[in-house]
Amino acid sequence: MQNVKKTYKDFQLDVSLEIKSGTVVGLLGENGSGKTTVFKALLGLISIDEGSIYSVEDKNDVGVVFSDSMLSQYYTVKDISTILKAFYKHFDEKFFLTKAVEMKLPLKKTIKKFSTGMKAKLKVLMALSHQAKVLILDEPTTGLDISARMDIYDMLRDYMEEDESRTILISSHITNDLDTLCDEIYIINDGKINFHEDIDRINETYGLIKCSEKEWQTLDKQFISNYCKEKWGYGAITNEKQFYLENYPKMIIENINLDDILLMNIKGERL
Ligand SMILES: Nc1ncnc2c1ncn2[C@@H]1O[C@H](COP(=O)(O)OP(=O)(O)OP(=O)(O)O)[C@@H](O)[C@H]1O
Numbered sequence: 518m519q520n521v522k523k524t525y526k527d528f529q530l531d532v533s534l535e536i537k538s539g540t541v542v543g544l545l546g547e548n549g550s551g552k553t554t555v556f557k558a559l560l561g562l563i564s565i566d567e568g569s570i571y572s573v574e575d576k577n578d579v580g581v582v583f584s585d586s587m588l589s590q591y592y593t594v595k596d597i598s599t600i601l602k603a604f605y606k607h608f609d610e611k612f613f614l615t616k617a618v619e620m621k622l623p624l625k626k627t628i629k630k631f632s633t634g635m636k637a638k639l640k641v642l643m644a645l646s647h648q649a650k651v652l653i654l655d656e657p658t659t660g661l662d663i664s665a666r667m668d669i670y671d672m673l674r675d676y677m678e679e680d681e682s683r684t685i686l687i688s689s690h691i692t693n694d695l696d697t698l699c700d701e702i703y704i705i706n707d708g709k710i711n712f713h714e715d716i717d718r719i720n721e722t723y724g725l726i727k728c729s730e731k732e733w734q735t736l737d738k739q740f741i742s743n744y745c746k747e748k749w750g751y752g753a754i755t756n757e758k759q760f761y762l763e764n765y766p767k768m769i770i771e772n773i774n775l776d777d778i779l780l781m782n783i784k785g786e787r788l
Pocket of ligand 1: 527
């Protein structure tokens with residue numbers, strides 16, 4: 518997406534993002550930040566006001582999960598299999614039904630009787646079952662417990678391992694799950710991308726600095742991107758942890774996680 522703009526009454530999306538083939542990209546952002554709008558624009562489900570989108574042309578090649586997508590409550594897994602077979606050129610019925618059984622999804626019960634976790638697994642399985650080259654997954658794990666989330670991430674890992682050109686764009690609220698799955702992270706805040714980084718670089722070079730007001734005043738801030746004034750002093754993100762470890766040996770410099778980065782990008786100040 519290049520300089521894509523979309524204006525609603527109280528909201529303006531203005532984003533550029535690049536998803537390279539063969540990668541898993543996470544899109545993080547708080548409620549209402551514009552994640553679903555990005556997904557809809559990518560899929561051509563909404564018109565855009567400005568900018569360019571280069572996306573997958575053949576919809577057979579895309580597997581999608583929308584957080585608010587509707588499945589008729591009166592379908593069974595078997596019914597869905599029949600429908601997907603009619604929809605998608607490359608639907609793999611055997612894979613779909615075998616996986617459904619593996620994940621303990623009843624084949625003949627209506628979805629109405631499924632738990633939240635079962636419905637979520639079914640939605641991801643539907644997206645995975647037609648040899649898509651790209652998966653676009655809008656909060657596929659929201660509301661799920663740790664074990665259901667892990668089942669879904671395992672499915673996604675298997676999907677990626679089968680073909681190295683496969684690609685996933687995934688959004689989630691549970692940010693710390695994503696660092697084991699994703700190669701890159703984008704953060705969207707109020708319709709704008711304000712952070713983009715490789716997971717490896719985050720793990721290796723990013724850090725969370727915690728310091729007193731006095732330490733903050735004299736701190737060399739050349740490698741600080743965001744900071745936040747707290748009751749106890751200042752918290753700040755650096756992308757050069759080593760520099761601060763070497764030059765400020767007495768200061769608290771912790772490893773950072775995606776929650777810290779997200780929070781600091783939402784409520785912190787930029788330098
Ligand atoms: N069709 C629409 N008409 C007007 N405003 C809209 C429309 N669709 C989305 N918006 C607004 O755009 C903003 C972004 O919504 P979006 O659904 O993209 O956020 P999100 O990051 O996916 O949120 P959540 O995590 O809660 O699903 C919100 O303020 C929403 O009210």
